[in-house]
Each structure stands twice: as C-alpha cells, then as structure tokens.
Amino acid sequence: MWRFILIRFFKAFFQLLLTSLIAFLIVKSAPGDPIASLVGGREFMTDHDYQRVAHNLGLDRPIALQYGTWLVNIFQGDWGHSIRDGRFVSTTILECINATLILIGISCFFMIGIAVFVGCWAGLRARTNIDYIISSLSLISSATPAFWLGLLLILLFSVSLNWFPSSGQLPIGSDGALSDYLVHLTLPVSCIVLTHIGPYIRLVRGSVQDVLTTDYYRAAQARGLPKLVLIKNYILPNALTPFTVWIGLTFPLLVGGTFIVEWVFGWPGIGRLFLQVSMARDYPMIMGIVIATSVLVIIGNLLADFLVLWLNPRLRRKTSSTNDND
Amino acid sequence: MSNSILVLENVSKSYRSVGNWLGEPHYVTAVDNISLTIQPGQIYGLVGESGSGKSTLARLILVLEKPDSGKIIINGQDINAISGKLLRALRSKVQMIFQDPTSALDPSQTVEKAITEPLLNFTNMKHSARTQQVLELLKQVQLPERLMNAYPHQLSGGEKQRVCIARALAIHPKLIILDEPTSALDKSTQINILNLLKNLQKQHGLTYLLISHDLAVLNYICTHIGVMKHGKIIEEGYRKQIITSCTNSYTNQLIKTARLLNNFSLNIEYDN
Amino acid sequence: MLVPEWLHTFGKHRLACIGLFGLVVISFFSIAGPFFLDGNTQQFNLENMLAAPSNEYLLGTDRLGRDLLWQIMSGGRISLWVGLIATLLATVIGCSYGIISALMGNWVDRILLYILDIILAIPMLLIVIVVQALGESSMIKVILVIGLTSWANIARLVRTESCRLLQTTFIQAAITIGCTPFQIIIRHLLPNLLSPLIVVVTVGVGNAILLETTLSFLNLGIPSTSYPSWGNIMSNGMSALLSGSWWIVVFPGLMIVITVLSINLIGDGLRDIVNPVQRESRT
Ligand SMILES: Nc1ncnc2c1ncn2[C@@H]1O[C@H](COP(=O)(O)OP(=O)(O)OP(=O)(O)O)[C@@H](O)[C@H]1O
Ligand SMILES: [Mg+2]
Numbered sequence: 018m019w020r021f022i023l024i025r026f027f028k029a030f031f032q033l034l035l036t037s038l039i040a041f042l043i044v045k046s047a048p049g050d051p052i053a054s055l056v057g058g059r060e061f062m063t064d065h066d067y068q069r070v071a072h073n074l075g076l077d078r079p080i081a082l083q084y085g086t087w088l089v090n091i092f093q094g095d096w097g098h099s100i101r102d103g104r105f106v107s108t109t110i111l112e113c114i115n116a117t118l119i120l121i122g123i124s125c126f127f128m129i130g131i132a133v134f135v136g137c138w139a140g141l142r143a144r145t146n147i148d149y150i151i152s153s154l155s156l157i158s159s160a161t162p163a164f165w166l167g168l169l170l171i172l173l174f175s176v177s178l179n180w181f182p183s184s185g186q187l188p189i190g191s192d193g194a195l196s197d198y199l200v201h202l203t204l205p206v207s208c209i210v211l212t213h214i215g216p217y218i219r220l221v222r223g224s225v226q227d228v229l230t231t232d233y234y235r236a237a238q239a240r241g242l243p244k245l246v247l248i249k250n251y252i253l254p255n256a257l258t259p260f261t262v263w264i265g266l267t268f269p270l271l272v273g274g275t276f277i278v279e280w281v282f283g284w285p286g287i288g289r290l291f292l293q294v295s296m297a298r299d300y301p302m303i304m305g306i307v308i309a310t311s312v313l314v315i316i317g318n319l320l321a322d323f324l325v326l327w328l329n330p331r332l333r334r335k336t337s338s339t340n341d342n343d
Numbered sequence: 344m345s346n347s348i349l350v351l352e353n354v355s356k357s358y359r360s361v362g363n364w365l366g367e368p369h370y371v372t373a374v375d376n377i378s379l380t381i382q383p384g385q386i387y388g389l390v391g392e393s394g395s396g397k398s399t400l401a402r403l404i405l406v407l408e409k410p411d412s413g414k415i416i417i418n419g420q421d422i423n424a425i426s427g428k429l430l431r432a433l434r435s436k437v438q439m440i441f442q443d444p445t446s447a448l449d450p451s452q453t454v455e456k457a458i459t460e461p462l463l464n465f466t467n468m469k470h471s472a473r474t475q476q477v478l479e480l481l482k483q484v485q486l487p488e489r490l491m492n493a494y495p496h497q498l499s500g501g502e503k504q505r506v507c508i509a510r511a512l513a514i515h516p517k518l519i520i521l522d523e524p525t526s527a528l529d530k531s532t533q534i535n536i537l538n539l540l541k542n543l544q545k546q547h548g549l550t551y552l553l554i555s556h557d558l559a560v561l562n563y564i565c566t567h568i569g570v571m572k573h574g575k576i577i578e579e580g581y582r583k584q585i586i587t588s589c590t591n592s593y594t595n596q597l598i599k600t601a602r603l604l605n606n607f608s609l610n611i612e613y614d615n
Numbered sequence: 616m617l618v619p620e621w622l623h624t625f626g627k628h629r630l631a632c633i634g635l636f637g638l639v640v641i642s643f644f645s646i647a648g649p650f651f652l653d654g655n656t657q658q659f660n661l662e663n664m665l666a667a668p669s670n671e672y673l674l675g676t677d678r679l680g681r682d683l684l685w686q687i688m689s690g691g692r693i694s695l696w697v698g699l700i701a702t703l704l705a706t707v708i709g710c711s712y713g714i715i716s717a718l719m720g721n722w723v724d725r726i727l728l729y730i731l732d733i734i735l736a737i738p739m740l741l742i743v744i745v746v747q748a749l750g751e752s753s754m755i756k757v758i759l760v761i762g763l764t765s766w767a768n769i770a771r772l773v774r775t776e777s778c779r780l781l782q783t784t785f786i787q788a789a790i791t792i793g794c795t796p797f798q799i800i801i802r803h804l805l806p807n808l809l810s811p812l813i814v815v816v817t818v819g820v821g822n823a824i825l826l827e828t829t830l831s832f833l834n835l836g837i838p839s840t841s842y843p844s845w846g847n848i849m850s851n852g853m854s855a856l857l858s859g860s861w862w863i864v865v866f867p868g869l870m871i872v873i874t875v876l877s878i879n880l881i882g883d884g885l886r887d888i889v890n891p892v893q894r895e896s897r898t
Contacts, residue, residue: 028729028732028733031729031733032733032736032737035730035733035734035737036737039737039742040742040745043742043745043746043749044745044749047749047750048749048750156876156879156880156883157872157876159875159879160821160825160871160872160873160874160875160876160879161871161872161875162825162828162829162832162868162871162872163829164829164832164833164849165828165832165849165864165868165871165872168849168853168856168864168868169864169865169868171856172856172861172864172865176856176857176859266735269735269736269737269738269739269740270738270740272738272740273738273739273740273741274740276740276741276744277740277829277833280833291741291744292744292833295744295745295748295749295835296748296834296835298748298749303745303748306741307741307742307745310738310741311737311738314736314737314738315736318736402787405790405791407787407790407791431793431795434790434791434792434793435793437791438791438792439788439791441784441787441788443784446783446784446785447784447785447788448785448788449785449789449802449803449806449807450785450807451803451806451807451809452802452803452806460789460792460794460802461792461793464792464793464794464798465793507788510792511792514792514793
C-alpha cells in the first residue's frame with residue numbers, strides 16, 4: 018500500500034510537470050514579440066538595445082533552459098509580477114483562491130449529498146415514474162451549459178424576482194458579511210450543482226441497480242434484514258466506490274465549470290481572474306493560475322484516489338501484496 | 344529427412360511468470376527441448392495433460408511466437424531464419440484450426456468474408472472466381488450455400504468449426520495444426536467433424552498435427568501418437584503400438600483413464 | 616444483415632428514437648431553415664432593435680434589429696458542424712493513439728498509458744481558454760483546439776478495447792492466414808472497435824458543442840463578426856439581458872439543450888443496443 022501511495026505521488030508530480038510544460042509552451046508560442054511589446058514596438062529600439070533586453074530577461078537562452086529557470090522560480094515561490102498592474106502573481110492568486118475553494122467545496126458537498134440520495138432513490142424505485150423523472154432531469158442536466166443556466170438564474174431570481182443578488186458581495190469577515198456571503202453563494206452553487214449533477218446521479222442509480230441484482234444482496238434480503246440496514250450495509254458501500262472514482266476522474270471538468278460560473282456571477286475567485294487575465298494576455302498571471310489550478314485538481318484527484326483506497330479494504334490488501342506489473 | 348514436412352530440433356520456450364516487483368522473476372518452461380519429425384501424409388496426434396505445453400508448441404510452429412532455442416524447419420525452411428515476404432509465403436503452407444471456433448472467427452465478418460480473406464492474401468483471383476471458390480469450399484465442408492452471408496453469432500458451434508476448416512483449406516496448405524478442434528463440440532458433432540477431417544486428409548493428401556486431451560479422439564483418427572508431459576515428449580510411435588504396448592507409466596495411465604471414461608476398450612481396429 | 620438488425624433494435628428504443636427525431640428536426644431547422652425565411656430580416660434594422668417576440672419576429676430581434684430566428688438557424692449550422700468535425704478530429708487522434716499503444720505493447724504501451732492518465736487529469740478548459748485568448752480566433756482554430764484537447768477519452772477506450780481484441784484468437788488466426796499488421800488493423804481491429812466507439816463519439820459531439828458554445832459565449836470562440844453561433848449570439852445578448860431582453864439569451868440556450876440532449880439520448884440508446892449485440896456475438 019505504501020508503494021501505491023508513493024507511485025501515486027510520483028504521478029501527481031509528473032502531472033504537474035506536464036501541465037506546466039504545456040502552459041509554458043503555449044505562452045511561448047503566442048504571437049507577438051514580448052520584448053518589442055515592452056516599449057510599444059520593434060521600431061522604438063536599436064538592435065543593440067533589443068539584444069541587451071533579451072539577454073537581461075534571459076530570452077536569448079535555449080528554450081529548455083528558460084523553462085528550467087521558470088520552473089525553479091515557481092518552486093522557490095517566485096511567481097513573478099503581473100504585466101498589467103505589477104501585482105505579485107502569488108499573492109493575487111492566494112487572495113482569490115479562497116473564494117474558489119469555498120465555491121467548489123460547498124458545491125461538491127451538495128452535489129455528492131444530493132447525487133447519492135437521489136441516485137439511490139431512483140435506483141431502488143427503478144422503472145417507476147419517479148425514476149423516469151429523475152433520469153430525465155439528470156439527462157437534461159448534463160446537456161445544459163453552465164453559463165446559460167447561470168444567466169437564466171440571474172434573469173429569474175435577480176432581475177425579475179429580485180430574491181438573490183447576482184453579484185457584488187462583501188468580502189468575508191466584515192460585519193454582517195457571513196449572511197451576505199451565503200446569500201451571494203446561493204445562485205452560483207445552484208448553478209454548478211444543477212449543471213454537473215446529472216452523470217453522478219445516473220452513476221449512483223446504475224450501481225445501486227447492479228447491487229440489487231447480485232446474489233449476496235438477494236441472500237441478505239431473504240434473511241429479512243430491515244431496509245435501512247440493507248441500504249447502509251449493502252447498497253451504499255458498493256455504490257460509493259465507482260462514485261468516488263468517477264468524482265476523481267471528472268474533477269477537472271468540475272473545476273472548469275466553476276470557472277465559467279464564477280465569470281457569469283462575478284464571483285471573485287481565480288476563475289474570473291483567469292478569464293480576465295487571459296483576455297488581457299497577462300502571461301505571468303496566466304501561467305501562475307494554470308499551475309495553481311493544476312495543483313488544485315491534482316490534490317482533488319489524490320484525495321479521491323486515497324478515498325477509494327480507504328473505502329475499499331480489498332483494494333488496499335491487493336495493492337500491498339501483489340505487484341502491479343499489469 | 345529432407346522430405347519431412349515438419350522437423351523440430353531441440354525446441355524450448357519458457358515464459359516469465361508473475362514474479363516479485365524487484366525480486367527474481369521466475370520462469371515456466373512450457374516447451375522443453377522437444378525434437379519431432381512429421382512426414383507428409385501422417386496424422387500425428389499429440390496428447391498430454393493441461394498445461395503440458397501443447398498449445399505453446401502449436402504457436403511456435405505457426406510463428407506466433409519465437410522459440411528461446413532450437414530450430415523449427417517446415418518444408419525444408421528454417422522458419423525463424425526468414426521474415427517478411429518469405430515468412431508470409433510460408434504461412435500459406437501451414438494452417439491452424441483453433442480449439443474454440445467462436446473466438447477464432449471475427450464477429451464482424453460474414454462467412455464469405457472470412458473464407459475469402461486468405462484467398463485475398465495469397466492469390467490474385469478475380470472476384471467471381473473467389474466467390475466460386477468459396478462455394479466449392481463450403482460444399483467440401485458440407486455447409487449449405489445459404490450460410491454465405493451469415494455472421495458467426497448466427498451459426499452453431501459445429502458450423503463455425505466447419506467454416507474455420509474451409510478457411511484453412513482455402514489456400515491449399517500442406518500441414519494443418521488442429522488444437523483440440525472438437526473439444527468445444529458435443530459428441531455427435533465431434534464424430535462428424537472428425538470424419539470430415541479424415542476425408543479431407545485423404546482427398547487433399549494433407550498432413551495433420553492433431554492436439555487433444557482425448558485419447559479416444561486420437562485413436563480414432565491418428566497414424567502416430569506422441570505423449571507430452573511438462574513440456575517434454577515422453578513417448579511417441581505408431582498409434583497401435585502406443586495404445587497396445589506402451590512402455591511409459593504415464594501413457595499407461597492416460598490409456599486406462601480413456602478406457603474408463605469411454606466405458607469400453609479403445610478400438611484399435613480403425614483403418615488408419 | 617447486421618445493420619437492419621441493429622436498426623430494428625434501435626427502433627424499439629423509445630428514448631433513442633426521440634433523440635434521433637430531435638436531432639433530425641434541429642439539423643433540418645439549421646440547414647434548410649434559412650431558405651424559408653425572408654432574407655431581409657437578417658439585415659440591420661435600427662427601428663426594430665431588441666423587439667420582443669411577436670408575429671413579425673417569432674423569436675424577437677437582437678441589438679441590431681436582426682431577426683433572432685434567422686440567427687439561431689444559421690448559428691445552429693455552425694455549432695453542429697464545429698461539434699461534428701472537432702469530434703471527428705478527436706476520434707482520429709484518439710484511435711491512432713489507442714491502437715498504437717495497444718499494438719506496441721510492453722513499455723511503449725505503459726508510457727503512453729501513463730501519459731494518457733496525466734492528460735486526462737489536466738483541466739483542459741483552461742488550456743483551451745489560454746490558447747483561444749492568445750491570438751486571433753477563427754472557426755478553424757476553434758475546431759482544431761477542441762479536437763486536439765478532447766481525444767484522451769477516446770484514446771483510452773480504444774486502447775482498452777484494442778488490447779482485449781489483440782488477445783483474441785481471431786487476431787491470431789488472421790496472422791496465420793497471412794494478414795499484414797496493416798490488414799489486421801483495417802479488417803479486424805477497426806470493425807470490431809466500431810460499436811463501442813460509436814457511443815463515445817456520439818457523446819463527444821455533444822460535449823464539443825457545449826465547449827464551442829461556452830467559448831463563443833466568452834468571445835473566445837467563433838468570432839461574431841464571421842458567423843453567428845449559438846454561443847456568440849448569447850454573448851451579444853448579454854448586455855441587453857439586464858434591461859429585460861430575455862429572448863436573446865433564452866432561445867439559443869434552449870436550442871443547445873435540446874441538441875445536446877438529443878445527441879446524448881442517441882448515445883444512450885446506442886450503448887444499450889451495442890452491448891447486447893456484442894454479448895450475443897461473443898457467446
Ligand atoms: N503467454 C503466456 N505467458 C505466460 N505463461 C504462459 C503463456 N502461455 C502459456 N503459458 C504457460 O505455459 C504452460 C503451457 O501452456 P499451454 O497453453 O501450452 O498448455 P496446453 O498443453 O495447451 O494446455 P491445455 O491442454 O489446457 O490447452 C502453462 O503452464 C502456461 O501457464
Ligand atoms: Mg491448449
């Protein structure tokens with residue numbers, strides 16, 4: 018098992034490395050001359066100046082070396098400055114990431130809870146009207162673009178009914194801010210949950226149905242165990258493992274979806290920041306956010322993997338006793 | 344020697360089996376230093392317990408795998424010394440009938456496509472000639488023409504095995520290796536297929552290497568029998584000689600078991 | 616003979632039929648629709664800016680007084696094509712990657728699989744946004760970017776299935792009857808990959824459409840100056856949203872939901888159909 022954990026960390030490290038490389042290459046191959054753009058155009062500098070600046074910025078060195086330097090800086094916590102306003106990339110990201118974590122955390126909490134509950138419910142009542150309604154709704158959910166649902170929610174609840182504000186929350190920590198914060202969270206969280214929950218409900222429903230047809234479940238049922246015990250001891254544990262695996266696999270999608278929702282609702286997280294700096298072509302910020310997001314996603318994946326290991330004692334023993342040559 | 348169709352000289356093959364991650368891998372010797380000669384027109388039966396390396400031997404002869412050591416000579420050519428075009432040309436000389444006809448046929452191919460495929464690979468017949476040939480082959484293996492456009496999952500086990508036989512016959516091979524060709528079939532189909540194989544052998548002057556668990560099957564059809572155990576051939580000879588007067592205790596046991604299971608004595612009077 | 620059997624089972628799958636019907640209607644609506652409308656309604660018409668749905672303009676007009684119905688119809692054509700072509704590109708890349716990985720086996724396979732795992736964990740939306748934000752956007756670029764970032768799922772499926780297929784006896788049989796590796800891929804591997812592939816490709820088209828509309832909505836996709844697409848119509852309508860012109864945002868989005876839902880229903884139906892066929896043909 019320790020070997021498994023070690024290998025898993027190794028993989029996480031490679032994931033980070035590859036993402037950073039992709040981000041680096043994309044930004045490097047972006048059109049436009051970064052040196053010339055510093056002074057507003059190539060015609061404003063002599064060839065000598067040009068080479069001097071290039072040398073000072075390290076841009077005349079081989080690309081692999083540039084990447085290496087950049088990576089070392091990242092690891093040392095030197096993430097550079099924003100091109101636009103000169104703010105430190107690292108502090109700006111740290112300021113924004115809290116808001117994103119809160120949004121993702123709360124959304125995940127509700128999504129998992131609702132998906133497990135509703136999925137079980139539909140699975141236990143397969144082929145009834147309730148099941149059909151739930152299944153249809155989850156199909157519609159996965160066909161709905163998050164930004165569109167966001168706009169609809171704003172249109173309905175902010176513009177027409179004026180129940181919830183669409184944006185403009187106070188920062189957390191100030192007086193009366195908590196309730197204000199929660200009110201502002203309602204719409205974005207609903208939007209994320211509603212547009213991402215479909216596949217999860219279907220997955221839980223499917224695995225519950227699978228359990229219902231197994232012999233060991235039928236045997237337990239025949240022994241006359243109460244329904245709640247059956248659900249708690251037989252159905253849930255078996256439905257949870259594929260569910261957790263799936264959450265780990267789709268976590269990158271969830272993060273992407275959150276970014277869009279942040280943009281629509283003006284939520285001050287790194288998603289909105291990312292879209293702003295992308296459109297402004299603020300390279301150091303872009304790269305910083307890509308790295309930060311990758312770390313977030315990779316941590317999420319790691320958590321899901323270890324959760325699967327913890328949920329599944331069989332797997333734990335297997336990975337410790339046999340090799341995984343295959 | 345020079346006119347033998349298949350010669351194996353000290354052929355060995357071992358597999359790396361599940362070992363520790365860092366520790367020593369350990370090896371299973373599937374085929375252990377086997378030498379064997381088959382003359383044209385023989386039906387050589389190979390019998391042995393499960394895991395004794397019979398299928399591995401067949402795969403080696405078909406160059407689906409390479410031996411660790413030793414030589415395999417087919418029709419005077421060392422098959423591991425050639426590659427590319429020559430090897431492909433040689434493949435038309437040796438064909439194989441697999442144990443499970445269901446998995447040996449591509450589920451996405453119709454019977455006609457399956458039988459045409461070797462013709463496409465080895466001949467440059469015209470389309471109409473190929474169809475003609477397929478019809479002819481179907482007749483030879485006693486399949487009705489209407490099955491031409493059927494998919495494997497629409498056929499019975501016996502029909503599928505007949506398709507496989509027709510496919511192997513299509514390019515006029517000299518040697519056919521049959522790896523338990525009847526063990527997935529019921530008894531009456533088994534007898535039909537064996538009779539068919541026997542007739543085809545006479546008709547086309549084929550040579551068979553027939554692998555089986557079942558001594559009764561070998562006794563019914565073979566001219567020669569070899570007994571394999573733990574990757575070695577421990578006894579070989581004419582069929583009658585093996586059945587009536589074997590020297591090896593393991594062979595004896597096999598014969599006894601076969602007699603018990605078949606409830607009567609093995610008939611040695613088949614006219615092979 | 617396999618195809619009619621297939622269609623027959625498909626016909627019995629009610630939801631899949633609804634999906635197919637929906638998709639056919641939407642395709643017809645998008646491709647043939649503009650021919651049935653008065654061409655003048657696509658012109659700027661400043662007297663009819665932001666007109667609400669009425670008899671004259673069934674779905675209302677946009678900021679520049681253009682008929683929204685016409686825009687949605689031609690936008691649908693773009694969104695459908697982009698989704699389809701991008702997914703085809705992803706399928707070609709994914710198939711090649713998966714088949715190469717399975718065919719090479721051993722350490723090449725392991726390394727490729729490892730890379731695939733890593734790629735699957737990258738939040739691709741970020742990469743797509745960065746690429747689109749740097750430099751000019753065009754329809755070709757959108758197609759390329761979507762295609763190049765969404766092949767990993769397909770590659771994984773193809774690799775798993777190819778590995779399974781390569782171990783089957785019928786591939787060994789194909790070698791013994793003298794097929795070259797290329798012939799094995801064409802005649803045996805691809806036809807047998809087809810049925811599981813169809814399902815992921817169908818769902819892939821839906822996801823590609825969602826991605827394209829999201830990008831276009833963020834002004835990072837199809838430029839609204841080139842072609843209308845469902846995404847950029849909504850993007851243009853954003854500013855009018857708070858003043859109550861809901862139709863510009865609501866109707867294109869509704870079209871997206873119906874389209875993707877139809878595609879997913881078809882995918883679901885195919886999944887149910889493909890599995891029994893496979894099971895039947897294996898036993
Ligand atoms: N690809 C492989 N990798 C590892 N070991 C293998 C492989 N193929 C065969 N073996 C081993 O080689 C030995 C011989 O296998 P083989 O299939 O030749 O036996 P067999 O005589 O055909 O058995 P059966 O009568 O059951 O078909 C077995 O111990 C098997 O475990
Ligand atoms: Mg065998």
